[in-house]
Amino acid sequence: MPSSRLTLVVSLLFALPALAAQGDPKVREAAQRGITFLARSTAAWQQQHQCYGCHVQAVTLEGLAVGKQNQYNVPQKELGIILEGVLHSQGGARTAGGLSQSLFPRTARTFGGVAFARYDQYVDSKLRDDLLKLARTLLEYQQKDGSVQGDHESRPVTAGLMQATYQAMQTWRQAYARTADDAWLAPIRRAEEFIAQKAASWEGKPEGIYLQDVNYALLGLTAAGASRSEDVAGKVARYLVSLQQKDGGWGFSAGTSDPFATGQTVYALRQAGFTEEDTPVSRGIRWLVSHQQKDGGWGAAGSGKAEALWAVLGLVSVDVVSVAVSGLRDGEHVAPSQTIQVDARDNTGKGIQKVELLIDDRSAQKAQGGKLSYTWDTKGLSDGKHTVDVVATNTQGQVSRRRLEVYAGNVFLTSLGSRFTSSGTELAARNIAPKERSGRVELRVRIADMKDGQPQPGTQMFQETRPSAQGPMTFTFGGKGQDGKPFRTGRYFAEFSFVDEKGAVLQQERLLFTHDTPESQYAQYGEVAGGLALGNGQQASNAVVELVDEKGRIVQSTRSNETGQYRFKSVDKGEYKVRVRKEGFKDAEMPVNSAPATQAAANVTLQ
The missing domain is CATH 2.60.40.10 (Immunoglobulins)
Known part of the structure; x- marks a missing residue:
């Protein structure tokens, strides 16, 4: 990326003039017209064609879900028609072949996955089973380099590898949000590695980068949990801002602005944490409002044109209050x-x-x-x-x-996850250490020996050390010794350590995992999972959750995720207590019985 552009963008991002003291009601009025237009046009398209058209219904469903979250009036009749089409029309999610399209089934599913993810995140749980089914299917499309391969590219509607990779990541992210199953984190980290490496290759090559690739890169990094305070996500966001045209819009051709590119870029920036108070977003929003047609759309061909879909997504990110x-x-x-x-x-x-x-x-x-x-x-x-x-x-x-x-404090390694594959068990973490923090990350894998009725770290079977680098870190435990002979299947402990330049261990995290197929894991062990809530009805995220055996010993410990969900895997048969602690709230406990091939539920409300 050219240094002159980055210098300009840095000055913009750190000296952003605010909008007027009172927000502009015309923005929400324009967004409401866009939602109504989009819902009615897409419902009419659905009734005319009676099939699943991935971009039309999927992006519309995503836009309506975001609109619902930000307190717009989403036409319920039209939303029902669109849902019926996505689920039950030809190629729908609940038809015999599942969500598909005869010529490009992968693309149909990646589009559908992100739409189901946003609906589940912002509206209700009606599509949750469909979401999880799609999330599992998308795992089959991930390549060795972490990317997700689609089967159709026709720009700008279907944009290729970066688009499909982001769509799968957002699907997996919501699957994790609803299940707290750390198996979803490993493929997210691999996909994040692909995006980070691709973004690094863009340095100094601004003319050859397609705008949508940059948008989807930022959306993918955000789905992975990256923030603008991190190096890669910050650079991608700043580069997007540098591409803004003088009139406030963005375009797919040099020197031009269009509703598709502007709406999509505004949406990407908003997902990355920009607000309407930030100059690039406010200028983009004003461009969209000024180019909206009287019927609420942006193109003569109505919602069949992608302009309306993405322009609405850009506008409906404006909530009733900007903070x-x-x-x-x-x-x-x-x-x-x-x-x-x-x-x-x-x-x-x-x-x-x-x-x-x-x-x-x-x-x-x-x-x-x-x-x-x-x-x-x-x-x-x-x-x-x-x-x-x-x-x-x-x-x-x-x-x-x-x-x-x-x-x-000394917290640098987060979001530990494991997933068994044909190559071994993938072990993953996110490194959030500041760029200036030097050190290394060590991974040790130890056999889980049973001592006094509970698994304890035993003999070390694997070790790998890497220099600390901000972002995703993935390792593969192949389950074989140097002689090529396989280790036993079963439970192991992964120990992640952050070690500073002087050799001091600043952080160590431990993850119990089973090195075996998901089917074998399910047959041998139980799971304990549930949701945590606060007394005011809000989800209790970031609470300490402990699985305690009959002797009062902590067998496993975790934290609830962003939706208040938690999960313990590889649990032996027996009676336990789920103990929840969160500073400022009363500790809570709930008894639970675990058995192989079952998932025991323990939902807790903190007061």
């Missing part, structure tokens, strides 16, 4: 003291009633009106991830939320 946060960046390691500034702006023309700042789901500061300032003393924080939520309420009682995730 800007400064002084804290998503994904960063906190300083000893952080001054957080919040500026909330109503987009309905009604004004802001109050703003509240919550840290780890506990109220830290409240303010009347739309502005809040809080100095956060982080010195007493426990090592690990912490959540910061801003909840803004307008004078009509409508609520918008924004969440940031930050880290304290």
Whole structure:
């Protein structure tokens, strides 16, 4: 990427002038017209063709789901028609052949996967079984380099390898969000490695990069959990901003702007954490509003044209309240003291009633009106991830939320996962160490020996060391010794260690996994899983969850994911307690029985 462009973009991103003190209601009005137009046009297309057309229904369903999340009026009749088509028409998900299209079944499924993921994330659980089925199917399409191979490319609608890879990643990400099964994390890390390597190859070659590849790269990195505070995601985001035209739009041809490219780029930037307060996004939104036609669309051919689909996705990311946060960046390691500034702006023309700042789901500061300032003393924080939520309420009682995730202390290796494949067990983690933090990552695999009725780390069978590098890290435990003879199948411990340049172990994480096929794992061991909630109905993310045996010993420990889900795998038969701890809330316990080939459920509410 050219240095002159990056210098310009850095100055833009760190000196972004805000929008007017009051949000512009015309933006949401335009987005609402777009949603209505898109829903009606796509429903009419569905009734006319009576089949699943992957881009038409899938991207529309994604747009309507995002609109629902951001409190737009989504036409329910038309949404029902679209769902009926996606599920039961020719090529639908619940027909004999499953979600498909006769000429390009893979592309049909990658498009459908991300649509089902957004629907499950933002609307309801009606499509959850279909989502998980598609997620498993997409695993078959992942290549050795981590990419996901589709079977159709006709730009700009179907854009090739980067598009299919992102779509699979978002599908797997939501599958993990709903199941907390760490098997989904390993393919996500491999796909993230592919995107990171591809993005690195773009350095210094700006003219040969297709805009959609950059958009899908940023969307994929975001799906993997990367933030703009990380090197690769930050560079990709800045490069996208540098491609913005003078009129505020983006285009697939040099010097031009169009609704498809502008809507998609605005959507990608929003997913990466940009808000309407950021100049590139606000300019892109204004371009979309100014080019919208009277019927709510953007092209003469209606929703059959991709312009309307992506333009709506760009606009519906505007919630009833825009929340800007400064002084804290998503994904960063906190300083000893952080001054957080919040500026909330109503987009309905009604004004802001109050703003509240919550840290780890506990109220830290409240303010009347739309502005809040809080100095956060982080010195007493426990090592690990912490959540910061801003909840803004307008004078009509409508609520918008924004969440940031930050880290304290020596926490660098996160999101541990394992998945058995034909090549062995894939072991994966995300390295979030700041770029300036030097060191190395060590992986040791040890046999799980049974001692006093519970698995304990035994003989070391495998070791690999790599220099610390920010982003995904994947290893393969082949299950064979240097003599080529296979190790026994069964349970092992993976020990991930972050070691600094002086040889001190700053962090060590342990993961129990079974080196065997999923079918054998299921037959030999049980699983314990469930969901955690707070007393106010919110999901209890980032809580410590322990599986405790009859003697009071902690057999396994984990943390709940972003939707409050947790899961213990490779559990022996027996009686246990699920113990949940979250600072500021009362500890809770629930008894549970585990048996092979079963999943025991334990759902807990914290008070």
